[in-house]
Amino acid sequence: MENKKSIALDMDGVLANNMAHYIAYYFEETGQHIAPSTLVGLPENACLPDETAVRRYLEHPGFFRTLPVSTNAQEVVRALHERYDLFVVSAAMEFPFSLRDKYDWLAEYFPFISWRNIVFCGDKSIIHTDYLLDDHVKNLKTFAGVPLLFDAFHNAQETEFERLKDWNAVATYFLA
Amino acid sequence: MENKKSIALDMDGVLANNMAHYIAYYFEETGQHIAPSTLVGLPENACLPDETAVRRYLEHPGFFRTLPVSTNAQEVVRALHERYDLFVVSAAMEFPFSLRDKYDWLAEYFPFISWRNIVFCGDKSIIHTDYLLDDHVKNLKTFAGVPLLFDAFHNAQETEFERLKDWNAVATYFLA
Numbered sequence: 301m302e303n304k305k306s307i308a309l310d311m312d313g314v315l316a317n318n319m320a321h322y323i324a325y326y327f328e329e330t331g332q333h334i335a336p337s338t339l340v341g342l343p344e345n346a347c348l349p350d351e352t353a354v355r356r357y358l359e360h361p362g363f364f365r366t367l368p369v370s371t372n373a374q375e376v377v378r379a380l381h382e383r384y385d386l387f388v389v390s391a392a393m394e395f396p397f398s399l400r401d402k403y404d405w406l407a408e409y410f411p412f413i414s415w416r417n418i419v420f421c422g423d424k425s426i427i428h429t430d431y432l433l434d435d436h437v438k439n440l441k442t443f444a445g446v447p448l449l450f451d452a453f454h455n456a457q458e459t460e461f462e463r464l465k466d467w468n469a470v471a472t473y474f475l476a
Numbered sequence: 477m478e479n480k481k482s483i484a485l486d487m488d489g490v491l492a493n494n495m496a497h498y499i500a501y502y503f504e505e506t507g508q509h510i511a512p513s514t515l516v517g518l519p520e521n522a523c524l525p526d527e528t529a530v531r532r533y534l535e536h537p538g539f540f541r542t543l544p545v546s547t548n549a550q551e552v553v554r555a556l557h558e559r560y561d562l563f564v565v566s567a568a569m570e571f572p573f574s575l576r577d578k579y580d581w582l583a584e585y586f587p588f589i590s591w592r593n594i595v596f597c598g599d600k601s602i603i604h605t606d607y608l609l610d611d612h613v614k615n616l617k618t619f620a621g622v623p624l625l626f627d628a629f630h631n632a633q634e635t636e637f638e639r640l641k642d643w644n645a646v647a648t649y650f651l652a
Binding site: 387 | 484562568572573579580592596597604
């Protein structure tokens with residue numbers, strides 16, 4: 301137990317597929333379908349034709365409770381859980397109404413992760429684990445361990461950090 | 477800014493006076509007043525004559541929202557805020573219904589602490605700051621920085637860590 305390496309896993313854009321949810325909400329609101337490929341390279345908060353939409357969706361009650369889980373995340377996280385000390389670390393504090401939704405979402409999709417291993421914070425600079433898997437460079441920049449960039453449309457141009465393009469790549473990195 | 481030392485402050489029993497709230501709830505429930513001095517040295521979860529009471533109160537909706545703030549905590553934390561990077565770090569995840577209550581409580585009593593500096597977690601072992609002020613030895617034992625024990629009835633017999641007996645002692649330690 302003591303020798304296990306620790307990994308901090310981000311929620312939004314990593315465990316959860318926020319992009320798919322933005323597109324689904326936009327379709328619900330406007331009837332207009334946005335192709336994921338057209339979002340590549342756009343900033344997350346202004347990725348939709350209505351640049352106020354993402355922020356509005358994030359503040360919509362239930363948004364975080366109904367996020368789709370990322371493809372293969374459950375299987376890979378379950379496998380990682382056997383070999384590493386996993387922590388879910390989410391910058392949830394910006395959206396206080398999301399706190400309980402995020403807790404319940406984790407309980408639904410990742411029930412094997414104990415409450416002891418969940419962290420809701422603002423600034424992630426005080427989190428100290430061996431690895432951090434995150435889609436936002438701002439969180440990786442202040443991290444003292446090994447930073448890993450989880451591929452997302454909004455970070456397509458980033459070259460500073462090692463990029464893992466999906467959960468299969470995460471499995472290969474940590475379990476191969 | 478960059479050279480400020482960082483301090484993690486626990487909530488329950490440190491920023492908030494949990495003991496007073498246990499006694500108030502017990503009086504409300506039974507009509508029996510418990511003198512604080514009679515609790516010294518007792519374990520927190522079994523400090524009242526009804527040993528199931530504390531756990532029941534912790535699970536009572538609103539318990540965390542209505543906690544009294546510790547004597548002098550507001551003035552001292554405000555002064556610390558000028559000279560240190562402060563983080564509030566609470567093991568809130570054990571009580572998921574408390575998450576929003578704790579957030580709102582902090583907004584009421586410590587409005588100058590940004591959401592960026594609030595951390596709700598389970599195990600505090602991944603928190604990395606220069607100092608941790610906490611009333612529970614289990615949190616101090618795994619801490620890599622300078623551990624400081626905030627005096628509480630349940631930790632009266634502990635001798636392993638430097639003890640600060642109240643918020644005036646905290647002010648003296650960090651600001652003198």
